[in-house]
Amino acid sequence: MISLFSPYLWLAVILWSSTMLGMGYYQGHQHGKNGCLADQAVALEEAIQQAQGQALEQAKAELKTTQEFETAREKVRTVYVKIKEKADENIEHNPDYDHCSLDADGLRLYNARPTSTSSTPATDLADSPLSGSAGLSRRTAFDPVAQQPGALSDVLRVPGETQGAGGVGYPTTRKGE
Structure with missing residues (x-):
């Protein structure tokens, strides 16, 4: 019989125990690895579904x-x-629409009309006085002040005054005439 103090018995027990522990460790590692992969697959599927829903x-x-x-x-x-x-x-x-200009009398009448009391900026802009007859002098209404006829001091306009037929602030008669 084999005695409990026999080294062969203890060697067999240690080998058997080590083998069982090694096999358990290996299987546990495989199950843990598969569990992590399964968790990643579930998280990836949820992320895909969420992204598809957002898209x-x-x-x-x-x-x-x-x-x-x-x-x-x-x-x-x-x-x-x-x-x-x-x-x-x-x-x-109405074929006469292409003749759109004001002569001196028309400009005076336009500037002498009563102004609107509306506070709308569009109507205020539409009611602003026109510059001198740009079509007759071959100038656009947006020329700088320096290009307007007369001296610079004659061109400056006093707010609230109507303009003359000769241009913005330009008197109808020149000084000394």
Whole structure:
């Protein structure tokens, strides 16, 4: 019989125990590794589903914005076409529209008219006095002050005064005439 104090028995027990511990450690390592891979796969699938959901929501929002833009653009296009047709028709009925200018008397009458009390900037801009008859002097109304006729001191305009027919602040008669 084998005695408990036999070194062969203890060597066999140690070898058997080491083998079982090694096999358990190896299988535990494999199960842990597979568990980590499974957790990564689940997290990756959830991230993919979340990204697809966000992409779908973004695509829906972009489609809605595009549809609203196209609807508004079509409304503007429709209104523009109608206005253009009316303007073309009006021009056909009134061929004198291409003669758009004011003579000296017309400019005086325009500047002498009562001003609007509206505080809207567009009407204030529309009611501002015109510069001298730009079409007759072959100048645009936006020429710098230095290019206007007369001396610089004669050109400066006093606010609230109407302008003369000769240009902004330019008197109808020159000094010394």
